[in-house]
Amino acid sequence: MNPNHVIEKILASRKIIPAKEKGEAYAPSNIALAKYWGKRDTQLNLPVTSSLSISLHDKGSFTTVSASSVNQDILFLNSRKVPADKNFAQRLSCYLDLFRPTKDFYFTIETTNTIPVAAGLASSASGFAALILALNDFFAWQLDDQSLSQLARLGSGSAARSLWQGFVEWHAGKAIDGSDCFAEKLPYTWPTLRIGLLIVSDLEKKISSREAMKICQQTSPFYDVWPTHVAQTIETLHKAIQQQDINLLGQTAEQNALAMHATMLTSNPPFCYWQTETLTTMQKIWSLRERKVPVYFTEDAGPNLKLLFNEEILNLVREEFPLIDIVEPF
Amino acid sequence: MNPNHVIEKILASRKIIPAKEKGEAYAPSNIALAKYWGKRDTQLNLPVTSSLSISLHDKGSFTTVSASSVNQDILFLNSRKVPADKNFAQRLSCYLDLFRPTKDFYFTIETTNTIPVAAGLASSASGFAALILALNDFFAWQLDDQSLSQLARLGSGSAARSLWQGFVEWHAGKAIDGSDCFAEKLPYTWPTLRIGLLIVSDLEKKISSREAMKICQQTSPFYDVWPTHVAQTIETLHKAIQQQDINLLGQTAEQNALAMHATMLTSNPPFCYWQTETLTTMQKIWSLRERKVPVYFTEDAGPNLKLLFNEEILNLVREEFPLIDIVEPF
Numbered sequence: 312m313n314p315n316h317v318i319e320k321i322l323a324s325r326k327i328i329p330a331k332e333k334g335e336a337y338a339p340s341n342i343a344l345a346k347y348w349g350k351r352d353t354q355l356n357l358p359v360t361s362s363l364s365i366s367l368h369d370k371g372s373f374t375t376v377s378a379s380s381v382n383q384d385i386l387f388l389n390s391r392k393v394p395a396d397k398n399f400a401q402r403l404s405c406y407l408d409l410f411r412p413t414k415d416f417y418f419t420i421e422t423t424n425t426i427p428v429a430a431g432l433a434s435s436a437s438g439f440a441a442l443i444l445a446l447n448d449f450f451a452w453q454l455d456d457q458s459l460s461q462l463a464r465l466g467s468g469s470a471a472r473s474l475w476q477g478f479v480e481w482h483a484g485k486a487i488d489g490s491d492c493f494a495e496k497l498p499y500t501w502p503t504l505r506i507g508l509l510i511v512s513d514l515e516k517k518i519s520s521r522e523a524m525k526i527c528q529q530t531s532p533f534y535d536v537w538p539t540h541v542a543q544t545i546e547t548l549h550k551a552i553q554q555q556d557i558n559l560l561g562q563t564a565e566q567n568a569l570a571m572h573a574t575m576l577t578s579n580p581p582f583c584y585w586q587t588e589t590l591t592t593m594q595k596i597w598s599l600r601e602r603k604v605p606v607y608f609t610e611d612a613g614p615n616l617k618l619l620f621n622e623e624i625l626n627l628v629r630e631e632f633p634l635i636d637i638v639e640p641f
Numbered sequence: 642m643n644p645n646h647v648i649e650k651i652l653a654s655r656k657i658i659p660a661k662e663k664g665e666a667y668a669p670s671n672i673a674l675a676k677y678w679g680k681r682d683t684q685l686n687l688p689v690t691s692s693l694s695i696s697l698h699d700k701g702s703f704t705t706v707s708a709s710s711v712n713q714d715i716l717f718l719n720s721r722k723v724p725a726d727k728n729f730a731q732r733l734s735c736y737l738d739l740f741r742p743t744k745d746f747y748f749t750i751e752t753t754n755t756i757p758v759a760a761g762l763a764s765s766a767s768g769f770a771a772l773i774l775a776l777n778d779f780f781a782w783q784l785d786d787q788s789l790s791q792l793a794r795l796g797s798g799s800a801a802r803s804l805w806q807g808f809v810e811w812h813a814g815k816a817i818d819g820s821d822c823f824a825e826k827l828p829y830t831w832p833t834l835r836i837g838l839l840i841v842s843d844l845e846k847k848i849s850s851r852e853a854m855k856i857c858q859q860t861s862p863f864y865d866v867w868p869t870h871v872a873q874t875i876e877t878l879h880k881a882i883q884q885q886d887i888n889l890l891g892q893t894a895e896q897n898a899l900a901m902h903a904t905m906l907t908s909n910p911p912f913c914y915w916q917t918e919t920l921t922t923m924q925k926i927w928s929l930r931e932r933k934v935p936v937y938f939t940e941d942a943g944p945n946l947k948l949l950f951n952e953e954i955l956n957l958v959r960e961e962f963p964l965i966d967i968v969e970p971f
Contacts (some may be wrong), residue, residue: 514846532870532873532896532900532901533863533870533900535865536862536866539864544864562909566907566909570862570906572906573863573904576900576903577896577903579892579896580930581895581896581899581927583922583923583924587917590917590920591917593913597911
């Protein structure tokens with residue numbers, strides 16, 4: 312389905328006219344504990360399965376939107392101008408096409424990320440979430456959360472989950488126009504939960520997540536059970552979060568992440584985002600668990616690991632992983 | 642089912658009486674291109690699926706069997722006496738219990754392996770295959786191949802495939818006594834096929850294949866599709882072998898091996914036999930393939946890689962992997 316029709320329906324009678332000089336917003340990055348991996352519609356970024364994430368508090372994107380003074384979109388990323396022929400600038404301009412007041416209206420977008428770009432830390436999630444929030448501010452649409460989540464999703468699937476802090480569930484939905492495919496904040500807190508970011512590499516990825524999930528969906532023999540596995544994962548995560556059970560949460564999230572990587576290993580051609588440090592760190596975490604230390608990891612389409620643990624073992628985690636960056640999600 | 646009943650049926654009216662002073666035999670090791678991973682009967686080593694292997698010519702086990710002069714079994718491995726309390730010695734004595742002429746008859750077993758022990762190079766396969774062939778010689782049973790394959794299987798599943806050189810298929814069968822569960826040599830040759838052994842580590846494994854396949858079978862969400870995947874793998878391998886198509890053979894075997902490792906990554910608890918060199922070598926092989934070099938790998942429950950390629954790229958393979966040990970299976 313054409314995204315323009317979806318936009319029309321969501322914006323309804325709202326006008327696309329700047330309401331102020333500058334729109335602005337912040338959105339946190341998020342880490343999926345039950346991954347988004349595979350699409351049922353590539354144009355609308357409709358996922359095969361639901362997913363469940365935790366947002367990263369002060370790791371995210373701050374974005375401002377204003378009118379461009381020249382005849383093209385201008386993008387600043389961390390105060391540096393991004394050339395218009397860059398993939399990311401082109402992708403952004405395509406997205407902005409959906410929201411131009413007139414055909415010859417161009418935007419200036421300034422985004423400051425507090426996380427490395429394109430290193431599997433979902434900067435596109437917080438980026439597109441902050442952008443749609445800033446557009447909502449710029450045009451004074453006053454859209455509800457479900458609508459904003461759908462619009463963010465059109466930019467990047469996981470951006471649908473980045474509108475809130477805390478635990479968020481993104482419902483896969485069934486409608487072909489994606490009208491039932493949005494995320495919502497879950498009513499749980501977990502004050503002692505900690506997320507540890509271990510950056511193995513902040514280089515750009517050779518294969519984008521978009522491309523990766525497509526290959527897996529089309530060629531891995533294991534993709535057949537992925538939807539059932541994710542449904543079970545989400546059910547168990549709800550239980551783990553309600554009970555604040557770090558072992559159940561960690562084991563469930565880790566298995567789901569490894570299952571995603573297993574679909575990459577078994578795709579045709581096979582591929583693997585891990586670097587040697589990824590593997591040795593995973594094995595180190597497994598050794599810690601043999602010593603009954605309740606620390607788990609999740610990983611996305613990249614070499615970095617995100618550790619999951621409770622505040623009570625923070626000192627031990629810092630000793631074992633001196634370069635870790637700790638996030639307090641609540 | 643009790644293995645003793647199976648033995649009775651296979652040996653039929655044959656006597657268990659030494660016919661000569663020393664029985665002897667050689668059996669090659671084998672590498673599965675479609676893996677044996679999961680059992681439907683642990684006592685009889687009946688597998689969940691069929692499997693297909695290639696034997697390793699002069700890499701294998703040479704074994705002699707004679708009567709022990711003391712009141713216990715004596716085992717020599719590569720000319721060194723193995724203490725009776727070692728796991729492997731105990732496992733061997735349990736197997737020999739099935740074949741004692743009298744309760745107080747003990748064996749002396751001397752085995753010389755031309756491959757590292759317990760490093761994922763299936764020395765138990767050639768070991769038990771050579772042992773049953775040597776017992777057949779020692780007792781002058783003159784058993785047929787199907788019977789020998791069944792008896793070898795009782796020692797170690799993959800030993801059922803190590804009675805022949807070349808390509809071998811082990812049929813899973815359906816009978817509860819395993820009477821239709823034996824391997825047979827396939828009528829194909831492939832003179833230009835080469836196997837390259839890359840030993841990353843010859844240390845003993847922390848988790849045995851037996852234990853590993855059990856955990857995967859019981860806990861990996863991906864094990865559900867394993868049987869279907871292996872059936873397709875075997876069908877494709879037959880086609881690849883008949884057409885001597887190295888790309889089809891390599892791609893199929895590599896995917897199957899990675900699928901097996903994927904069940905380990907997604908089991909509970911997860912585990913991984915790879916060492917950093919395993920990962921970097923896999924990635925190196927994938928890079929070579931991007932340059933259109935037709936080299937593939939398979940790997941078993943260990944860190945070592947076995948490369949599959951045709952003779953025409955032998956020099957290139959030797960240059961890229963100076964420590965490689967080349968096997969000419971035909």
